[in-house]
Amino acid sequence: MEALEGAVAGLLASYERDGGVNHAAGPNLPSREGVVRALDDLETLVFPGFRQEDGIDDSNIGLVAGELVHRAAKALVRETERSLEYKYRLEGKSGCPAACHLEARDLVLGFFQDLPGLRALLMEDVEAAFRGDPAAKSVAEVILAYPGLEAIVVHRIANYFQRAGLPLIPRMMSEKVHGKTGIDIHPGATIGRRFFIDHGTGVVVGETTVIGDDVKLYQGVTLGALSVRKEEGDAKRHPTIGDGVTIYSGATILGGCTVVGARSVIGGNVWLTHSVPPDSKVYLPEGDAVLVERRGGEACE
Numbered sequence: 492m493e494a495l496e497g498a499v500a501g502l503l504a505s506y507e508r509d510g511g512v513n514h515a516a517g518p519n520l521p522s523r524e525g526v527v528r529a530l531d532d533l534e535t536l537v538f539p540g541f542r543q544e545d546g547i548d549d550s551n552i553g554l555v556a557g558e559l560v561h562r563a564a565k566a567l568v569r570e571t572e573r574s575l576e577y578k579y580r581l582e583g584k585s586g587c588p589a590a591c592h593l594e595a596r597d598l599v600l601g602f603f604q605d606l607p608g609l610r611a612l613l614m615e616d617v618e619a620a621f622r623g624d625p626a627a628k629s630v631a632e633v634i635l636a637y638p639g640l641e642a643i644v645v646h647r648i649a650n651y652f653q654r655a656g657l658p659l660i661p662r663m664m665s666e667k668v669h670g671k672t673g674i675d676i677h678p679g680a681t682i683g684r685r686f687f688i689d690h691g692t693g694v695v696v697g698e699t700t701v702i703g704d705d706v707k708l709y710q711g712v713t714l715g716a717l718s719v720r721k722e723e724g725d726a727k728r729h730p731t732i733g734d735g736v737t738i739y740s741g742a743t744i745l746g747g748c749t750v751v752g753a754r755s756v757i758g759g760n761v762w763l764t765h766s767v768p769p770d771s772k773v774y775l776p777e778g779d780a781v782l783v784e785r786r787g788g789e790a791c792e
Contacts, residue, residue: 520577521570526663529570532563533648534641537610541634564599571595571652574659581658598655609647612684616643619685623707638672639688649678680714682706683734690740697729699747706732709740709759717746717764733769 506512513520536559540547547555572595576587620633620640627633633640649664661678669675673692676682680696683704688694690710696702700714716728730744733753738744741760744751750766751757758774767773 519573521573521659521663523663525566525570526660527667529563529566530645530648530664530667532559532566533606534644535559536563536606537613537644538634541631560603564603567599567602568592568595570660571599571657574657578656578658598652598657601655602651605651609651613644613647615685616640616687619687619705619707620689623687624689638674639691639694642668642672642674642676642688642691642694643682643686646676646678646680646682650680650682653678680729699727700729701731703732703734703736703753705735707737709738711741712738713743713745715743715745 535541536556539552539556572588572591575591575594579585579587579591617630617633617640620637621627621630624633627637645664645668649661652664653661665676665678674688674694676694676696677698677700679698680700680702682696682702683706685705686702687707688709689707691708693711694708695713695715697715699716702714714730714732716723718728727747729747730749730751732738732744732751733755735754736751736757737755738751738757739759739761742757742763743761744757744763746764748766749764751763752767752769752771754769755767755771755773757763758772760775761773763773
């Protein structure tokens with residue numbers, strides 16, 4: 492026990508020396524557990540009866556939905572308020588906690604008012620998965636079992652708060668589903684309608700990626716940046732994918748200037764750092780490997 496007391500003393504010294512402590516009486520950051528619980532309730536509201544054991548039927552759906560909305564809203568307001576307090580501190584603004592509470596309440600209220608429209612968008616994603624995968628036997632199977640759909644559900648929720656300028660929470664949401672599915676979509680990515688990720692493991696979609704409507708990705712696809720320099724954090728660093736594009740497994744498409752034209756097909760394991768026109772087919776000849784290397788910074792034409 493004395494040895495453990497020494498270990499505790501060492502930890503306390505490291506807290507004092509190195510920081511990394513979230514004090515309840517000082518900087519009070521959003522709770523990961525609180526965000527995850529709220530996100531679980533939101534997923535259930537999107538697909539009632541599919542995500543949690545809620546005993547839902549036609550006679551009680553109003554009561555169940557009402558309880559979930561109030562519970563999720565209460566948790567989201569609390570965590571959003573903490574996130575806004577963090578934002579105010581970074582920007583040197585005053586007014587919290589009162590101003591942060593009002594702003595959090597209005598943001599969460601707006602989200603729930605917009606949730607029916609977001610749900611309609613997600614039902615289009617479900618239909619795209621069902622139509623796009625011959626192995627899908629029913630819409631119910633897609634909702635219950637497809638990791639790509641779960642990643643899209645969480646992304647569309649996280650993206651809502653990201654576009655509202657809320658820090659921390661959108662990334663916490665996206666990392667929760669990243670850890671579960673292996674699909675890494677930054678909450679800042681812009682994704683169009685009827686998006687489908689088949690299989691999904693290893694998919695990476697960067698922050699400034701723009702994806703059009705009716706796009707299909709397979710496992711291992713990377714939509715990334717040519718440069719990882721910190722000073723380019725506010726620039727468009729990731730590609731733009733046009734409507735109706737299919738990108739097969741293992742393909743890597745890099746760069747903020749790179750545009751894949753509508754209805755194009757990008758083959759497996761392709762490495763692409765330049766734009767291609769609409770209706771293109773890009774693939775590697777069998778047995779060959781192609782690597783295009785550009786030195787220096789990226790310049791859009």
